Amino acid sequence: MSELRRPVECGVPDSKQFMHPALVRNYGQWAFHDRPRPGVLRHVSDSGEAVYTVKAGTQRQMDVHTIRALCDIADTFCDGHVRFTVRSSVEFMTTDEAKVAPLIERLEKDGFPVGGTGNSVGFISHTQGWLHCDIPGTDASGVVKALMDELVDEFKSEEMPNRVKITTSCCQINCGGQGDIAINVQHTKPPVINHALVAGVCERPAVIARCPVAAIRPALVDGKPSLEVDEKKCVCCGACYPPCPPMQINDPVHSKIAIWVGGKHSSTRSKPMFHKLVAAGLPNNAPRWPEVAEVVKKILAVYKADARAWERMGEWIERIGWPRFFELTELPFTKYHVDNWRGGRANLNASAHLHF
Amino acid sequence: MSELRRPVECGVPDSKQFMHPALVRNYGQWAFHDRPRPGVLRHVSDSGEAVYTVKAGTQRQMDVHTIRALCDIADTFCDGHVRFTVRSSVEFMTTDEAKVAPLIERLEKDGFPVGGTGNSVGFISHTQGWLHCDIPGTDASGVVKALMDELVDEFKSEEMPNRVKITTSCCQINCGGQGDIAINVQHTKPPVINHALVAGVCERPAVIARCPVAAIRPALVDGKPSLEVDEKKCVCCGACYPPCPPMQINDPVHSKIAIWVGGKHSSTRSKPMFHKLVAAGLPNNAPRWPEVAEVVKKILAVYKADARAWERMGEWIERIGWPRFFELTELPFTKYHVDNWRGGRANLNASAHLHF
Amino acid sequence: MSKKMPPTPMLDQLESGPWPSFVTGLKRLAEDGDKPSAKIMKGLLGQLEHSYQTRKGYWKGGTVGVFGYGAGVIARFSEQAAQFPESSEFHTLRIMPAPGFFYDTKTLRQMCDIWEEHGSGLIALHGQSGDIMFQGCRTEQVQPAWDKLNEMGFDMGGAGAGVRTAASCVGPARCEQACYDTLAAHRAIINDFTDDIHRPSLPYKMKFKFSGCANDCANATQRADVAILGTWKDDMQVDQDEVKAKVKQLGRKEFINQVIRMCPTQALGLNDDDTLDVDNKSCVRCMHCINVCTKALKPGKERGICILVGGKRTLKIGDLMGTVLVPFMKLETEEDFAGLVELAHNMLDFFADNALEHERTGEMIERIGLVNYLEGLGLELDVNMINQPRTNSYIRTDGWDEEARKWAERKNSAAE
């Protein structure tokens, strides 16, 4: 066997070598932008040059044939340059306004919906799920495909009050981050422990330390060192499962889907917000998760109808109040919505500000 | 000795027997109010009847001669009726507009400043202090007299952006409640323990339980059961002192005065707010506390000059930002301003909202 | 004169200046001939001057009371009794005024006479607790003073671990913004709790305060365990002609700045014809626009109360604001008042049974969680109780379907 190759520790490459030349020319010299139509951005530089960007959705997990198809389009219309967004949409840039319409036509023909600009529902950021993750409670790719099929018209238009960022996470760790709507797994039963394996697989003190409510303690089971869970304390978060796979938290029936709303990372207008629990107990109903889709569509429909221009989901709800949100969405309000840890008092209404 | 009289457990009397007849007549039938001039309110009822209220400041801790003087005025101008406000101002009511000017003249002549209405600096609510409290670090009555002497013009006019409620508290328990400006004692050294007395005077487990940072533990000192304080943990709050007077927290030098701003109880516009620490380390400088007066006057002057109509102190600061508040008031900003308990993260700036 | 006035060089500095001086009052009493109050006050002035010199207080508590009651007298014994024997005992009688602090002069004069005879002549109107504070009484004078005050029709206030004296705003007696009768509610509750006021046996104190609207002139939100605030449920009342007049008075830009822009939920818009566009569904009944436009705007007509629970000062876990317990409740009929009093008793009973020693209601709720408190009281969950739903996933939701079913049932039965 030949000697192994030593890596070139090069870090990230310079972006400019890949960039459309018009972007290099006008780098840092942009004057303003507008959106001629949904899916299209126009950026005008101080020099007067305009660059048109056409944005389209992808499936993110792409086979090489899909990527080559995108390359073909970029070669035909954009001098061989292409860019992806943080949310896995693809962007084609050209300085030639005349190319915009045929480019859109080609993308749509090849199955890439054009949209995702302005106040639209963007592509749903998602995690790996059953396809590749080692701790997933569901398959984010499938949830996202099923949902985008239903929301594609809102991706292709700009008819929402503000942009809508939806995220999914296959477990409670919330890898998807904060979203206007977040679709996350929520376990409802404590882990089922395979005591025969614990000693061999798990570093027990580390597992005990991971539990956020100190519900795990060492135990001897059938003469073997293992761990046990105080089921009264356990909040079923699944934090013990990654460091100790014999503590199986995933369950075909009791791993449910929860919907959270009103999160945002941006500091635009309001400060960044965490998303808030609004629905739980939805079944993990592969392959198309219709119960999840129903709740998400209901929330979006109400938001679209009721929110004012530029209000993000969480800002809209703050204005109209949570009572009205639950009224309009017809979702049940339960004791589980009330934050019950000691610091949770910050989420109680300490005022006479009331919504009727 | 004769038998002791058994009390009549009558509770509070009906207010209407003491009320000016015009108030009884129009009870619950008021249409609107306005303020013809500082110190005077006019309430108009649905029937068209108007009641004029003239408001004046008192020293709250009144000798009977002062009270009788107020009674004389009420008999002369107001058919023998008078009312006090929550902040110990006195109110005289009449339906006769012609009596308003002479009433004001008489009050001023007799030493009762007329004002405290609308957007003025109200009388300072205060605690008992050295005059009557068993745990005081300062004399609130004295601080308040000294300050009101300096602020009387702002009491008599309505030139503040919104009303200013100032409170004082003689210890850290904050009996004065939340204030636009709160002037409270802040101890800076742990209690000095008279070990000879502890066992006889203090219920030791109860004292240990009172400590918010678990810094007190039982100890044997000179063979006697006593208590000791972990001085590294102690936050010098003085909570142990009321249940255990041998744990002397008050100190002529190390019991300082701190200034807090931006508290409010009302839900008007913003939700109720806690006051926030802005200055500490001020000397407990009886009899006129000039260092305290200087800081209070500076804050009020800046607020008056910079805030917009209707902004309460805390709302004004939220708009202009705390950086600008410290800049305008020229107060030092220190590590003591940063909330350092675990839940204190809520007070950190988790956004790109910045003030320059 | 039996004794000379003590020298008070530091206190004397508080006699100058335009504000009424309590020191001048104290000296007036001390110099008032041979009255017993004059003697007490000479001692008191001496000790207070000593406090100013040394920057320390010298009062110790103790147990002094009246026959039949377990609270209401604040005992004060001097640590400097040897030096100032005249004021070695300087107790306070807490007496509850009529709600809203209304007096006629006959009553006040009678109180002054009693206090000149039995006490120091010094009366605070009022204490932070809402009591008339008859300050400075020797032990043997407490009972006779109390007998006379009680015979006037006044009762003793709360102290220690019991229900405390209440306070209320001026209410419908003189305010068009009062959404309920604060004075009647105050009297209804307090007069049903006299036993718990006079014979304290709770884990710690419990306070009620009453404000007619969100302006909270009684400072109830943070200063009462139970804050009862007025509010309304329907649309606020708008007189558009008066709105136009206000726009004209302030100017358009200033009206936008002072009214439109300051609405905390952006519930207001200014129409191009200078009338007000009110989105009542977004309105939180904060009172701001009503305060600014007293002639043009008023609370709605479907008025009632909301109840906040858990306000308190610093000890032991830091200041707490009250949080919503009952978002809306009518308070008009006798039955409404009886319902409020019953709820107050339930709150007291739960507190008595569940709070730890020296724990306030707000601290107890912080410890056990709002949901358990609601269940203990048999109150139903309402979305107005929260600022926002939970933001963390550390919760076990296996009873979700059952809870969702309960909610649906409540909604359906409310709709019927």
Add this chain to the structure above:
Amino acid sequence: MSKKMPPTPMLDQLESGPWPSFVTGLKRLAEDGDKPSAKIMKGLLGQLEHSYQTRKGYWKGGTVGVFGYGAGVIARFSEQAAQFPESSEFHTLRIMPAPGFFYDTKTLRQMCDIWEEHGSGLIALHGQSGDIMFQGCRTEQVQPAWDKLNEMGFDMGGAGAGVRTAASCVGPARCEQACYDTLAAHRAIINDFTDDIHRPSLPYKMKFKFSGCANDCANATQRADVAILGTWKDDMQVDQDEVKAKVKQLGRKEFINQVIRMCPTQALGLNDDDTLDVDNKSCVRCMHCINVCTKALKPGKERGICILVGGKRTLKIGDLMGTVLVPFMKLETEEDFAGLVELAHNMLDFFADNALEHERTGEMIERIGLVNYLEGLGLELDVNMINQPRTNSYIRTDGWDEEARKWAERKNSAAE
């Protein structure tokens, strides 16, 4: 074809509908003749269908790497290897893209060719981490695939307890709102941390993300331990003629509603001549009005960065947002960039020395307090770090005068 396609009745239901289907892509690869990728994909489809049927995942981690690096390959071994032996090893190579996700087609096609030869043909653009995810590689193919990708000029991303791959918004490449060069900053920091990316030895992961303004298109605020956001210090730029045009376009009432009323600090007023009244002292650089009026309004000219620290997801104490660590810093000259890189190294070193195992930076700061963190880094306290000063008095302030003196010194030296 060496093996039949597995039946995938559930997955097939994800082939219909207008959105591009990843299942169709997987099947396209599985049916692609005799390529090695086709074989892997048949196994993968079988196992994924099995997951859909049983609602469970079947991947286990492990240790697979490339020569010289300690991280960057995510190992996946199947628990169902017996049933689906073709995809029993299905590792992912994390490869860092150019900042801003820019590509030319030559590069992409080359990557496709490599992955068709050595892997499954499945590539995610991009992972949540910001990496190109080359998914589905047998253990023996990892090194040859890596060698080729590395030779193209790409490097491996982070994994485990080290510095992670970064992400950035489009920045000055195509946005007039970018207040600094996000792409350059990204590259400057990441390329100085390659050792900590490739040989993780920290208590836990550390992430950097770069957004050009408060809109935070890179989602840095909550998703990065160190969020670097663009901002400005002087007044924002206003073109009043364009403002007037916008007022005309929206109508006066709507302009008030959408711009004036939505400013979070009421920093905007509408003058009677339809020009904008900007109170820059109240402005918090939130970007809202600039977003709405892209032609009329722009960030100021004195631009730079602010740094937020401590963002993270749920484990172990719940989600945290980053909080301000550096309110403003210029990022223009080489010295500025060197200063930023040095600060990042200091943050990493402090984290390495002080965090507990499996603790993120935000959790460490929560535990030790922001002030101790600042002292550890030698950074100075700034009022922009807080929402508001402390509201509770449980603090020992006996060093007040000394701290006040330090503040005054800083202010004076800044004024000089």
